[in-house]
Amino acid sequence: MAYGLHIISALIIFVAVERFAYDVVDTARAIRRDFDRRAAILGTTRAQWRVLAKLAREDGQRQVELADALDVEPITLCRMVDRLAEAGLVERRSDDSDRRAWRIHLTDTAKPVIAELQALADVFHRDLLAGISEVDRDLTLTVLARVRANLEQAETGLEKAS
Numbered sequence: 001m002a003y004g005l006h007i008i009s010a011l012i013i014f015v016a017v018e019r020f021a022y023d024v025v026d027t028a029r030a031i032r033r034d035f036d037r038r039a040a041i042l043g044t045t046r047a048q049w050r051v052l053a054k055l056a057r058e059d060g061q062r063q064v065e066l067a068d069a070l071d072v073e074p075i076t077l078c079r080m081v082d083r084l085a086e087a088g089l090v091e092r093r094s095d096d097s098d099r100r101a102w103r104i105h106l107t108d109t110a111k112p113v114i115a116e117l118q119a120l121a122d123v124f125h126r127d128l129l130a131g132i133s134e135v136d137r138d139l140t141l142t143v144l145a146r147v148r149a150n151l152e153q154a155e156t157g158l159e160k161a162s
Contacts, residue, residue: 059106091105
């Protein structure tokens with residue numbers, strides 16, 4: 001009988017963990033979808049907004065470093081930068097230390113667009129977190145940070161084992 005209870009307990013934990021991961025992914029998808037809808041009003045995509053936001057924090061990054069920071073393939077970033085350059089929001093400049101590399105810079109035209117996108121993001125975050133107490137927000141961030149740390153620890157353990 002005790003063995004049967006152990007199996008049932010293990011199944012309950014498995015279902016709860018699977019549900020947690022599903023809920024995190026489903027929530028992230030809903031957040032992305034809503035932000036995409038709002039950003040489209042300004043004629044931009046979430047991917048373009050991510051590039052502009054990253055450059056607003058650290059302008060003049062090498063294209064390969066920017067791709068890495070955004071967790072996209074360099075060729076994918078290249079196409080995004082092409083579109084942003086066509087819109088006059090960014091420009092490529094050669095890297096003084098490496099003739100083969102490009103640095104991506106915001107143009108003056110990008111500054112008001114970034115301000116509009118930041119205002120949109122502020123409203124988005126306000127709407128997203130409406131009705132959620134500061135304590136619950138902090139707890140959620142703490143739990144998510146712990147999950148990421150657990151995943152990093154598990155990844156490190158797998159790397160050492162191989």
